[in-house]
Amino acid sequence: MTEIESAPHIVRDVVCGFCGLGCDDLTIETDGSAVRARDTVCPEAARLFLRRADAREPQCSQYGEVTSEADAVAAARAILAAARAPLFAGLGVDIDGGRAVLELAARFGGVLDHAASEGLFRNYAAVQRTGWLATTLAEVRNRCDVLLVVGEDPTASFGRLFERLLPASPLFAGSRKVIFLGEAPGEKARAQLGGAETVHLPADDLVAALEAIVGLARGRTLPGGTVGGVAAADLAAAAAALTGAAYAVVTWNGATLADGALIAERATALVDALNLTTRAGVFPLGGRDNIIGVNQLLLWRLGYPLRTAIRGQVSEHDPALFSTEAALKDADVLVWVSAFRPEPPPDFAGKVIAFAHPETRFARPPEVFIPVGTPGIDHAGTVYRMDSIVSLPLGALRVATLPSVAEAVRLVAGDAP
Amino acid sequence: MRVRLTGGRVLDPTTGENGVATGATRTVEIHDGRLVTPTDLPAEEYDLGGDIVLAGGIDLHSHIAGGKMNLARLLMQEDRRAYPELPGAFCGCGGGRASPSAHATGCRYSELGYTTVFEPAMVGANARGAHLEMADIPNLDTGAYLVLGNDDYLLRLMAAGAQQEQINAYVGWMIEATQAFAIKIVNPGGINAFKFNARRMNLDEGNPHYGVTPRTVLQTLIRAVTELGLPHPIHLHGCNLGIPGNDETTLATILAAEGRRLHLTHLQFHSYGTEGDRRFSSSAARIAEMVNAHPNISVDVGQVMFGQTITASADYMSQYRNRAFASPKKSIGMDIELDAACGVVPFEYRDRNFVNALQWAIGLELFLLVEDPWRIFLTTDHPNGGPFTTYPHLMRLLMDRDFRNAQLATLHKAARSHTILESITREYTLEEMAILTRAAPARILGLTDKGHLAPGGVGDVVVHTEDSDREKMFSRARYVFKNGRLVVKDGEIVETVAGTTHVARPEFDRGIEKDMERWFDEAVGLKAKHFRIADGELRGGAGPTILTCEGTSL
Helix, strand or coil, X not given: CCHHHHCCEEEEEECCCCCCCCCCCEEEEEECCEEEEECCCCHHHHHHHCECCCCCCCCCEECCEECCHHHHHHHHHHHHHHCCCEEEXXXXXXXXXXXXXXXXXXXXXXXXXXXXXXXXXXXHHHHHXXXXXXXXXXXXXXXXXXXXXXXXXXXXXXXXXXXXXXXXXXXXXXCCEEEEEECCCCHHHHHHHCCCEEEEXXXXXXXXXXXXXXXXXXCCCCCCCEECCEEHHHHHHHHHHHHCCCEXXXXXXXXXXXXXXXXXXXXXXXXXXXXXXXXXXXXXXXCHHHHHHHHHHHHHHXXXXXXXXXXXXXXXXXXCCXXXXXXXXXXXXXXXXXXXXXXXXXXCCCEEEEEECCCCCCCCCCCEEEECCCECCCECEEEECCCCCCEEEECCCCCCCCCCHHHHHHHHHCCCC | CEEEEEEEEEEECCCCEEHHHHCCCEEEEEECCEEECCCCCCCEEEECCCCEEEECEEECCCCCCCHHHHHHHHHCHHHHHHCCCCCCHHHCCCCCCCCCCHHHHHHHHHHCXXXXXXXXXXXXXXXXXXXXXXXXXXXXEEEEEEEECCCHHHHHHHHCCCCHHHHHHHHHHHHHHHCCCEEEEECCCHHHHHHCCCCCCCCCXXXXXXXXXXXXXXXXXXXXXXHHCCCCCEEEECCCCCCCCHHHHHHXXXXXXXXXXXXXXXXXXXXXXXXXXXXXEECHHHHHHHHHHCCCEEEECCCCCCEEEEEEECCHHHHHHHHHHCCCCCCEEEEECCCEEEEEEEEEECCCCHHHHHHHHHHHHHHHHCCCHHHEECCCXXXXXXXXXXXXXXXXXXXXXXXXXXXXXXXXXXXXXXXXXXXXXXXXXXXXXXXXXXXXXXXXXXXXXXXXXXXCCECCEEEECCCCCHHHHHHCCCEEEECCEEEEECCEECCCCECCEEEEECCCCHHHHHHHHHHHHHHHCCCHHHHCCCHHHCHHHCCCEEEECCCCCC
C-alpha cells in the first residue's frame, strides 16, 4: 500500500499501552478503520496495533450466536444477578474501564485479578516482607553505569527495552556496563546496547549465583570453583563492578522466572547492600495490559492490590486464595475482561461473560460475548507504565464502532437490582 | 437547591463574626452551592438550636493521594486489615487508618467537618496518577503542590546561571502541565544530591554535581512563585528533617527568606536541638520566637500523635536514614524520573520512648508559643506524624490545659523534664481553632470564596454541637454541607458527592516550550505533550477549578 493510492492519515507520537514499557513515539498509519504501525516499532506493537480494512464487523453473541447488544447486556446482567461467586479476571483495561469493572464487582461481589499478576506477586513476596529500593526509567537512562539483568534476555517481552533504558548520551553515567546473569543477550538486544560493555554469566542456578553476588557485595569471599554454574572469579568481578558503580540497577522479569520470588528477594538484598556505600535501585520488569494501572486503582480504591475479593461491601486480600487459578475453582461465573489483545479466557466449566477484544478466539463460545474497543486505538484512556509512577494518555486513532470496556460494563451495571 | 440553617451561632473569623462570644444567632443560607443573603423563599430548613456554624475545614497539608500513598498502602496491609470498611453502603469502599483508601479518606475527613484538603507533595512524573486518585476521593475539594527543587532540569538551569525569567517560565510550565496549585520544596537539592550519593545536605552545602546550594534553590524558587503571582508562598520541607541540631538550619532558613513570604511545613520535625545528656532537645521556644518576629513566615506543625502510622515523603535522603527506625521492619524507597524521589517507612510513635515523647511535646510547644493563629496551621503531616483522624484529640490538647498536662504526666519521664509544656498556660479558644482550621488556610491559599460564611462564598458549611470536651465536639460534626448538599448528619456519612480540584494558572513565557520538548525527548524518554495533563483528565472529565494568578514585582 502506498500513500498515494490510499491517502492514509499519519499519526505521530502515538502512545503504546501494550507491554508496560510506555513507548510514546510511535508512528501509526490509519485509513478509515484500518490501522497499522510504521517504522520502528517492536513486533508486539506491530501485531497489536494492526487492524485490517477488511476485518469483519464484530458483534455481540450468546453461546456463539449473534445477538443484539441489548440482549447481550441483559443476559450478562441476569447471569451476574444469579451468580454466587463471580471472578473478574483478565482485567486488561485502561483506568476508566478498571473503575467500571471495580464498581461492577463491588455491586455483585467477586474476586478481582489480572491475567499477568503472577509476575507481580512474585515481586510482592519480597516487597511486602522487606520493602525495596527502586528506580524509574528516566533515572536508569541517565544515571545507570552498571546494569545487572537477571534471567532471560528481556528483549523478547519488551522489544525496545535497551534502546529505552540505555540511550547513547546519558546526562550523568560516564560509561555503561551490562551484566547478563542467565541467558545471553540476543542480536536485537546487542544492537540496542550499542557502545555498552556487555558481560555474560551463563548461570544454571540463577538464585545461587545471585545469592553469591549479594554475599560478595556484603564483603564476603567465595571459596573458588563455581556457584550456580558461574566461575567464582566471574561472580567476584560482577560484584566488584556493582559495588564500584555510581548508580547500579538490577532488573528481572518476574513473569518469566519460576523462581521469581527468590530472584526478587535476592535482587532487593543486593540493592540494599549496594546502597550502603553507593547508589542503586531495583527496576522490576512487567506491566503488560495495564496491570500496574489496575493494581494502582485497586490500591487507592480498596486499599488492597489485585487478588482481592469483595463480598457484602467488604474487601479481603489474599495473594494465594484470590489468584485467578485458585479462584476459578470456586467461581460459578467468570467475567473475562481483555481489551488490549485477543487473549482467550482460561478453561472454565462455569458461565463466561467476556468483555473482550473482537478477535478473541474462544475454546468454547462464551455465554455472553461483548466485543470491546482497544484503548489507544478505538478510544482514549490512561495506562500506567511498569514503574507504577508514570501514567500515559492513550488517544483514539479511528472512529470507534465498539464500546469501551467502561461503556459496556456500565451498560451491564445499568439498572441492576 | 436552597438550604436554610436557622438559629445557629456563627463563628466566622474572616468577617469577625463570633456568635459564640455574643450568643447571637443568625440564618445562614445556601443556594445552588453558594452562600447567599437569607431570603424567605422555600428551602430545605434546619433548626440548629444554638449550635455552632463554621465554614468547612481546610487542611493545607495532608498526604492523601499519589504514588507514595499507594506504596504505603501496599506496604502496610496490616493497617488496612486492622481498619476494615465501616458499615453502610456510602462508605463500603476501602478502609485503613494510617494509609486509608480514597473513599475512607474522603469520608473520615468529612465526618470531622473538613471539606477541602491539599496534597502537599505531588511529583511531576506522578501527577496524572495523583489526579486520578483525587478524583476518587468523595466529599472533598482537593489540590496539590508540585515538588520542585530537586529536578535535574531546574538544577541544571541554575548551575548554568540561567536568568530568573527562564526559571519562572519553567516553573509556570510545570505548574500548568501538572495541574498543580502551589510549589513545594522538599529538602532543597538534597533529594537530588542523594542520587549522587550525598547523605546529608546543609543549607549552604553545594550539590555534588551541580554545585548549587539549598539556599540558592530556595531563594530562586521563592522569587519564581512571587513573580508568577502564585497565591500560596513556597511550601518548604527544609533540610535535615529529623536530625538533632536542625534547629540552626531552620533559623537560618527563616533568615534566608529575606523578608519574602515562606511557609515552613511540619516545623516540629525541624525544631530539634542537641542539648541534654541525650543530645536531643526542644528548640520550639527559639524557633517560635523567630517565627513571631518574622511576619513573612507561616508554619504548620506536623504534630506527632502516638500510635502506629506510616511515613511517606519525597525526602528519600532523610527516609533512607529513617529506615533504621522502621516499625515494622520494612520500607520502600524510590528515585523518580529526574524529578524527585520517595521514601515510605512504617513508624510507631510510642509515649514511653524519650524521642517520640519529646517530639510530641515539641509540636505542642510550637502550637502554643507561636502567637499569631493566622500564621500557624493544624496538621499532623498526615500520615507522617499521625493519621488525620487524630485531629479532635489534638484540638483538645490545644484547648484544654488540664487535659494536656494529664497526658503529659503519662509520658516518658526524662522527656517531661526536657519540655516547658507544663508551664504553658495558653488554651486555644474556639475562635482561634476556627482560624487555624478554616479562615487562615483559606487566606494563605488565596481561596477567597472559602473559609468564611459571607454571601458569595462556597456553600461548605459545618455545624458542631458545643461540648466542653472538645475532642468529642470535633469528632462528629452534626451537619456537613458540601456545596450546599448534606453529606454528614450526626457524625455519619449520608451522601458522597464529587469535589473539585483547585489549580493555579500563572502566566509565563511560552518560549520555554521548545526546550521542554527537547528535555523530555532526550533526557526523560517521554514526550512533553504526554507528560502534560489536559483539563479534561481531572475529576472524571469535569476539569479543575482554576485560580488565575497575577504576577507581582516584589
